Amino acid sequence: MTILRNTALALSVAFALTACGSNQPSESDAQEAITAKFEGAMGSAVRVQEYRDFALSGCRQSDTADGVVCDVGGSIVLDIAGTPQVRPFTEPVRFSKASGTWTAHRP
Numbered sequence: 001m002t003i004l005r006n007t008a009l010a011l012s013v014a015f016a017l018t019a020c021g022s023n024q025p026s027e028s029d030a031q032e033a034i035t036a037k038f039e040g041a042m043g044s045a046v047r048v049q050e051y052r053d054f055a056l057s058g059c060r061q062s063d064t065a066d067g068v069v070c071d072v073g074g075s076i077v078l079d080i081a082g083t084p085q086v087r088p089f090t091e092p093v094r095f096s097k098a099s100g101t102w103t104a105h106r107p
Contacts (some may be wrong), residue, residue, distance in 0.1 A: 022060040024068045025095045025102040033095060033104035034072070049077040049084060062107065067096030069107045 025033065035048040062069050069091040070094050076089045094107040 024070065025056070025097075027054055027056055029102045030054075030056055030070065030072065030093070030095060030104070033102040034076075034093065035087075037104040038076075038078070045081055047079040049079050049088075051076055052086070062094050064107075065094060065096070065105070067094050067105070069094045 031051050031054060038046065040050055052075045054072070056072060059068045059070040064076045071091075072093050073090045074088075075086050078085050078087060093106045094105040095102050096105065097103070
């Protein structure tokens with residue numbers, strides 16, 4: 001009986017966490033949104049090559065606009081006119097979702 005109860009509790013928690021996760025981007029969704037923002041703002045001279053030690057933390061509802069604000073940490077490797085450059089990237093980013101796609105904004 002205890003095993004059944006523990007299994008049911010574990011499944012309930014898993015489903016609850018899955019439902020909460022849809023309110024914030026996954027790490028890959030966040031990377032795609034940040035890449036689109038960087039490349040859209042910088043034009044063809046700058047391309048995002050990769051992310052290193054990328055992490056989202058402290059996600060919370062935005063007080064000023066739609067979406068969530070997450071603390072982003074790690075570094076980003078940019079290809080600037082053919083030269084790779086590693087830049088630290090640690091700042092809050094607001095993410096909003098429209099038509100199934102996450103977009104990155106300044107908070």
